[in-house]
Amino acid sequence: MSFKKFWPGDVNFIHVTNVASVQNRPHDYLVGDSLDEYDVLLHNYCARLCFEGYVSEDYKRAVRAFQGIKILSVQDEYDRTNELKAAIKDLGFDIVLTCIPPDQIELVYPKSEFPNVTFVTVLTGYVPADTLRLDERLPLHNRPIMVGYRGRSIAMRYGKLGFEKFEIGRRMKKECTDRGIRADIEMEESHRIYGDKWTEFLRSCRVMLGSESGSNVFDFTGELDERFKGITCSDKNARKYLQELSEIESKFDIGQISPRVFECAMNYTPMVLFEGRYSGAIQPNRHYVPLKKDFSNIDEVISYLSDTEYLEKIATNAHKALIESGDYDYKNFVAKVLKQVEKIGTKCAAKPKVRIAAPSRPSSLNDRVTRQFPTDLPKHYTRALIEAELEVMVLTFIPELENAIARYEALLNDVVKATGFSKWQKIRQSSKRWVRLVGGIVWRTWLQALAVLSGGSGEFRKLKVITYWHWGLIKAAVGVSKHPLEDVAYLAMQRQNLERAHAKVAEYFAFLEGITELVKENEEELSKIRDIVASAQAEIQLVHQNRVQLASRMNIS
Structure with missing residues (x-):
């Protein structure tokens, strides 16, 4: 999303993994000839080229034929490196x-192998642009956990850097236990923390442990992956395996700074780190408390836990260097990529601005619908606000509706098991189609709004493919079951379902009213939006009529 925000042109995300075949999913317009519309292609590291069959062959053919500038973003280059190198050439x-x-x-x-390729060193992650809007700084003396950490026992084949992620947690946990220090240190997958709870955890810790990211064990052929399959860093023979890998590791030193360091700096949480290079971004005793890998200075490190003045200074230095400086934010990252594009920009010099197509992770239905296809029309402020509202809708309203369907399905399944009535099978299908009917209308309406706001139907023939596909949901949903509805419990549940659907329709009307307020400054866009609202009102009136008919069958006044 950083490219969509900071790139000086239009950005479109394309699903390119092996399930993206146009033949297999005709409604999911992905590659085809569309790459010719762009000046730059950025292949994201998530669509990994080192694994055979993972990336769509349709997409690969389109990339080979693409005449613009091709950029590959890659991480974990130590996995099947020769396959990756072959893909770069191919x-x-x-x-x-x-x-x-x-x-x-x-x-x-x-x-000698890549004479015409420019290699640019970047980090595995950067600082989001909105980090300065975090909550106020929480003083270290108010934090309940002295030492915090979440690691994991990864595959042994990643060598010493991978082993250290496990070892720093294992040894520090023992030290804290022996010394009676309050700590929350875990390396099991079941103890992983995600989302807002991870931020809460960071802000609850006086210090956070960490080590360098990456691996110095380059598995060029995939042989090491097979050799160490199933062996993790928690294995009792781990140190023996490290000796076996030492000759390979000695050739490289690519220890990188982890995005976790940025997260800690954002939250003013000082870090206790194994000594390392950390991409040259931070220095020991200034931005973090150094811990020797043999734990020979553990007494000194433990003494700092009670020196909150010193730790606050470390946290402040890290925040200034990594966050406030702006040197490591996504805006600078995109600018760095743009600078490289401009250096070799002769391929697209004739075009007024650069557009970019960026492959994404395997996408859900929501991800596909929110794509924006290229348009020559400028993005002015009002339209940007409207598109932001639409993105909020697809990220919140639609998942909520889908969750409601899932919860209602689960409830009906429980009734089926309890009563054994075969009629519930039909009732369950009927209720599911009804909720999808309302959802389908909402989908189509906001898709039409997005099409108009982003350049009109002439520029959006691909988006219409998706629009019409979703409208097919409505056609399929109209056939409400005529099964007799005598059961009182079912009537109560169906009434709740109808009320919930009606509330969602009301929410959407409120959303449309919000859009109307946003576009008062632009009469032309307002006229188009009003046409869409009128169409939506007519469609929702149809929903209301169907609701009345269904309510009549259910004897609901």
């Missing part, structure tokens, strides 16, 4: 955003 990438330090790129990507 697909003809011009720029590779690598995590390997500049002084070691030649070890992995020799200039």
Whole structure:
């Protein structure tokens, strides 16, 4: 999303993994000939080229034929490196955003093999643009947990850097237990923390443990993956395996700063880190408390836990260097990529602005619908606000409606099991179609609004493919079951379902009214929106009529 926000042109996200075949999913317009509309292609690291069959062959053919600038963003380059290198050559990438330090790129990507490819060293993650809007700083002396950490026992084949992620937690947990220090340190998957709870955890800890990210074990052929399959860093013979890998590891030193360091800096949580290079972004005793990998200075580190003045200074220094400076935010990252594009921009020099197509993770229905296809019309402020409202709707309203369907289905299933009545099978299908009817109308209406706001139907023939596909849901949903409805419990549940659907329709009317307020400054857009609202009102009136008919069958006044 950083490219969509900061790139000086239109950005479109495309699903490119193997399930993206146009033949298999005709409603999901993905690649085809659409790459010719763009000046730049950015292939995201999530669509990993080192695994055979993971990326769609349709997409690969389109990339080979693409005449614009091709950029590959890659991480975990130590996995099946030869497969990755072959893909770079085969697909003809011009720029590779690598995590390997500049002084070691030649070890992995020799200039003799890639004479026309520009390799640019980047980080595995950056600072979001809205980090300065975090809650106020929470003083360290008010934090209940002295030492916090969440690690994991990853595959042994990743060598020493992978082992250290586990070992720093294991040893520090023992030290804290032996010394009676209040700590929350876990390495099991069942104890992972995500989302807002992770931020709460960071802000509850006086210090957070950490180590360098990445791996110095480059598995060029995939042989090491097979050799160490099933063996993790918690294995009792882990140190013996490290000795076996030491010769391979000694050739590289690519320890990187982890996005966790940025997260801690955002929340003014000082870090106790194993000594390392950390991409040159932070320095020991200034931005973090260094812990020697043999724990020989553990007494000194433990003594700092009670020195909150010193720790507050460390946290402030880290926040200034990583957050306030802006040197490590996504805006700078995008600017860095743009600068490289401009250097080799002869392929698209004739065009007034750069547009970009960026492959994304395997997408859900929601992800596909929110794509914006290229348009020559400018994005002015009012339209940007409206599009923001539409994105909020697809990220909140639609999932909520889908969750309501799931909850209602579960309830009906419980009734089926309890009563054994075969008629409930038909009732369950009827109720599900009814909720989808309301959802389908909402989908179509806001898709039409998005099409108008982003350039009109002439520019949006691809978006209409998606629009009409969703309208098919409504046609399929109209056939409400005529099964006799005698059961009182079912009548109560169906009344609740209808009331919930009606409330959602009311919510959507309120949303449309909000859009109307936003576009008062632009009469032309307001006229178009009013036409859409009128169409939506007519469609929702049809929903109301169907609701009355169904209510009549159910003897609901």
